């Protein structure tokens with residue numbers, strides 16, 4: 001395992017740190033390294049969060065990072081959240097537990113000793129209070145090897161600590177939302193430039209969650225193209241029930257066209273004037289196709305006149321039609 005900062009001395013123990021790339025996960029890693037533990041950072045990727053910040057932060061502290069695909073795990077938890085959601089469609093308690101479980105499988109599979117997290121008692125009112133931390137420990141199935149270095153002294157001693165694989169005496173008793181102690185610790189480790197949190201999670205965003213809820217209710221969470229498209233464009237639920245996605249800029253237009261190719265979408269584009277790529281569910285009714293074409297014209301740059309609109313299915317041009325613009329205010333009630 002790479003950079004542990006302990007020279008050639010044998011490590012006290014080996015383990016994995018759940019690593020979002022935020023300050024707390026960096027500190028958890030550094031606290032364990034300082035006492036001679038050999039740690040590997042583990043980050044998770046899914047359509048809702050990326051390991052980009054984890055990569056940067058791991059490089060900043062010279063830690064090895066392993067990225068684990070978490071797509072199936074998080075989709076199943078959004079479908080059936082045992083402990084419910086936070087403010088959006090974020091099943092945080094279940095998600096934490098599952099991440100620790102996955103890291104635990106890796107640790108046990110490799111004969112390592114512990115899983116650590118950067119959780120801080122009472123830092124987040126819902127997902128990091130004492131009850132939630134206990135629930136996570138119970139659900140993850142690896143409570144015996146779980147260490148939370150930043151708050152360990154406020155939590156029950158674990159088997160790993162009892163066995164001396166991690167020195168509880170050198171773990172911390174940080175609690176609450178103030179970041180003062182973490183900032184002092186960051187100074188102790190010579191960290192000056194660090195993010196306060198990891199990369200962010202779309203599931204905590206209300207608007208994004210509203211759009212995802214539609215897919216969830218339609219049983220389409222496993223349609224990964226549809227899930228990934230939620231990040232792009234303005235989304236309209238048309239009167240006939242189909243969903244139209246209208247690109248907001250050239251970058252989005254191109255990305256959406258690329259993603260639509262295999263997703264069974266109709267692609268609607270203006271010809272001869274700048275305007276948005278618009279995607280429409282392939283099963284849309286003819287009325288919704290008309291509305292989507294007018295919507296596309298309405299967001300195109302052609303004053304109040306007719307706009308030539310082309311409609312494609314994959315690479316095949318289905319038709320070209322002069323189209324009357326739909327005033328944007330008329331479409332506003334359909335905006336998700």
Ligand code: SF4
Nearest residue numbers: 090091092095096201
């Ligand atoms: S914010 Fe997102 S990634 Fe983090 S625990 Fe909650 S659901 Fe999981």
